[in-house]
Amino acid sequence: SREVMDKAMDKALNFLWANAPLNHKLDKKYLSTIEKNKSILGDVIKVAQNRINAVLYGPTGEEITKDLELADKTCLITGANSGIGLEMTRCLSARGCAVLMACRNTYAAGAGARAQSMWENNHRLRLYETNLASLRSVKKCCDQILQAEKKIDIVILNAGVFGLPWTLTVDMLETSFQVNYLSQIYMLKNIEQILAPDARVVFITSESHRSLIPTEDVVSLPESKYTSIKAYNISKLCGILAMRYLSYCWLKTSKSVFCAHPGSFVKTRLCRNWQPYELLYTLMAPFSKNVKQAASTPLYCATSPALAGLSNLYFKECARAEPSELAQDSHLAFRLHDLTEDIIRDRTRILTPEEVKLDERI
Ligand SMILES: NC(=O)c1ccc[n+]([C@@H]2O[C@H](COP(=O)([O-])OP(=O)(O)OC[C@H]3O[C@@H](n4cnc5c(N)ncnc54)[C@H](OP(=O)(O)O)[C@@H]3O)[C@@H](O)[C@H]2O)c1
Numbered sequence: 001s002r003e004v005m006d007k008a009m010d011k012a013l014n015f016l017w018a019n020a021p022l023n024h025k026l027d028k029k030y031l032s033t034i035e036k037n038k039s040i041l042g043d044v045i046k047v048a049q050n051r052i053n054a055v056l057y058g059p060t061g062e063e064i065t066k067d068l069e070l071a072d073k074t075c076l077i078t079g080a081n082s083g084i085g086l087e088m089t090r091c092l093s094a095r096g097c098a099v100l101m102a103c104r105n106t107y108a109a110g111a112g113a114r115a116q117s118m119w120e121n122n123h124r125l126r127l128y129e130t131n132l133a134s135l136r137s138v139k140k141c142c143d144q145i146l147q148a149e150k151k152i153d154i155v156i157l158n159a160g161v162f163g164l165p166w167t168l169t170v171d172m173l174e175t176s177f178q179v180n181y182l183s184q185i186y187m188l189k190n191i192e193q194i195l196a197p198d199a200r201v202v203f204i205t206s207e208s209h210r211s212l213i214p215t216e217d218v219v220s221l222p223e224s225k226y227t228s229i230k231a232y233n234i235s236k237l238c239g240i241l242a243m244r245y246l247s248y249c250w251l252k253t254s255k256s257v258f259c260a261h262p263g264s265f266v267k268t269r270l271c272r273n274w275q276p277y278e279l280l281y282t283l284m285a286p287f288s289k290n291v292k293q294a295a296s297t298p299l300y301c302a303t304s305p306a307l308a309g310l311s312n313l314y315f316k317e318c319a320r321a322e323p324s325e326l327a328q329d330s331h332l333a334f335r336l337h338d339l340t341e342d343i344i345r346d347r348t349r350i351l352t353p354e355e356v357k358l359d360e361r362i
Contacts, residue, residue: 054293061299064296070303073154075097077089100152106127141187143190153199153200154303176232203240212233241327243258244327256310265281268291297318
């Protein structure tokens with residue numbers, strides 16, 4: 001890694017310095033030459049590392065979008081305040097795209113955008129607050145979007161949680177299932193009326209959807225059946241099945257829907273909920289895509305002109321791939337849709353006065 005190389009370089013230079021002839025030790029010119037060589041060598045190593053990294057782990061999001069002109073587009077990104085979401089926001093903003101950052105913490109989103117120098121004088125970056133662990137919060141956010149925005153061309157459903165202990169949301173659903181899948185479907189449903197005729201929707205999913213056992217039929221896991229990996233994998237499988245259902249609904253339209261796997265073990269805040277995951281992601285970082293590279297496949301799906309007229313496709317490494325057999329099961333996709341509708345209907349129905357009282361007491 002860069003750190004190891006820097007340390008080795010410092011050692012080598014210290015050795016040279018210690019063994020240099022005395023008159024050279026006093027020669028400031030000699031010292032500045034060493035420093036200059038060090039910085040040149042450092043730059044060469046940096047370039048070489050970037051090249052090796054690019055060959056091994058693919059292009060960056062910036063490289064994927066560099067030739068695009070997106071000034072007439074508006075993109076909604078969930079979880080845009082950190083990690084891959086923030087990097088996608090940066091790349092799209094740089095191409096002139098208006099980005100609606102739908103985030104749990106708009107202060108963090110503003111700070112993230114400022115840290116990436118994309119906030120100042122950028123009126124095309126807009127913040128919307130939503131907590132995906134609450135359908136009420138999602139609805140409120142969508143109402144605000146509908147009030148302020150005229151059309152949305154791209155939707156990137158990116159927000160996600162991983163490694164949580166078993167918890168229920170205010171809607172009494174297992175948290176990973178609701179945050180990673182259900183609430184984002186609900187959001188899409190609520191903003192569908194302002195989607196552009198040729199809109200693209202991208203679900204950020206994961207290769208880990210493959211490790212599910214085909215008999216799995218519970219989506220919002222009860223505590224007795226819960227492991228955080230299983231819950232995460234189910235939520236990602238649900239995303240791919242939702243793509244399948246949506247592409248069927250949009251068959252006679254120009255709207256399209258894709259799924260993108262950004263890369264595995266990308267070191268972001270995703271692994272922050274459990275220390276062993278954090279350690280694993282840190283150890284894997286030199287052998288994985290970095291955040292800039294992880295943004296490439298989702299951005300390819302969201303913007304590439306090469307995908308015009310296509311839909312219902314799963315991508316990794318900016319190339320088409322087959323999702324698991326279970327993820328290609330149309331019957332399951334329809335069943336999941338019905339279940340999703342039932343859950344949303346049940347959780348968002350108007351409460352009776354007695355239920356309101358009970359709700360307020362809780
Ligand atoms: N990193 C990887 O190796 C990897 C691999 C495969 C797939 N993915 C997928 O890539 C996507 C982006 O993840 P990342 O790696 O960039 O992780 P990240 O930095 O943790 O980003 C996740 C985003 O989701 C948001 N989020 C979490 N819970 C939320 C809630 N209740 N309401 C609203 N927003 C919420 C987070 O907001 P807060 O900052 O407020 O928590 C954050 O902005 C996820 O869908 C993840 O599953 C990542």
